[in-house]
Amino acid sequence: MAKETRTYSISELAQEFGVTTRTIRHYEDMRLLLPERQGQRRIYSLADRIKLKLIVRGKRIGLSLQESGELIHMYEPGKSNVNQLERMVEYIGASRQKLSRQLRDISTMLDELNRAETGCKNELEILRKAAKQK
Amino acid sequence: MAKETRTYSISELAQEFGVTTRTIRHYEDMRLLLPERQGQRRIYSLADRIKLKLIVRGKRIGLSLQESGELIHMYEPGKSNVNQLERMVEYIGASRQKLSRQLRDISTMLDELNRAETGCKNELEILRKAAKQK
DNA sequence: ATTGCAGTTTACGTTAACGTAAGTTATATT
């Protein structure tokens, strides 16, 4: 097997995801990331990159770092005892409910935006026709 | 026509939307709401209620008060000159893009949650079967 | 040898979105 050993520097990731290095370090302070070290320097793995991606996506849909953190930790439980797994399933259910709610909210908003846009465009039509009849 | 003059007190609205009165007053400080007054007391109209609903929904999907404010102000432009309307259409387009993005993000997350859940449940199955074979 | 990056730590600053507390006022009820 070829070793999948692609790694990233902090600024590479910052660049790719459009955040600052400070932000990435902050996520580490919040225990969302725990990159390896080469001396002082942080070395990010593919797994770290994926976690960061989750965080950034989470932010876009309004998740707090805490919430993203919980989701991330779910993906690497390590300890798979029954109790732990059951709590995970519960948490997943709750998350899904919240997200479904968001889906509905967003759809509603999109609908309203569409109606608003149609209204605007109609008004524009009228105003422009009126202007032609100088 | 029967006058649609239903009004609301601040605590009625707070109750209905599950926020504190302080929060509602804060939205006023941020110029998102401008209720009538009866002496000192704030009197909220149906229109105010709808605005509050928009804000609360906006919060759920991660909009800032600023953004919700902009959306709200769009729904009551009052001044319908061509320039204004064109800017509105632009803003609507941008909002729609952002929301569409969120829709995709959320769908992706839901997919991942589903897969994670299936994984969990499978593991649970296995663990429980193993337990039975005591 | 020095200049210049890229990265690091430490620490204080900032903004948004309220929370919380203190003291005041108005209306309604006993």
Add this chain to the structure above:
DNA sequence: AATATAACTTACGTTAACGTAAACTGCAAT
């Protein structure tokens, strides 16, 4: 008339999520 209740204003406090600045380190190229 006294008390309760709901609302009000003013103002300082808090939390999350970074920004920003200062001072240090290690390696690379001139």
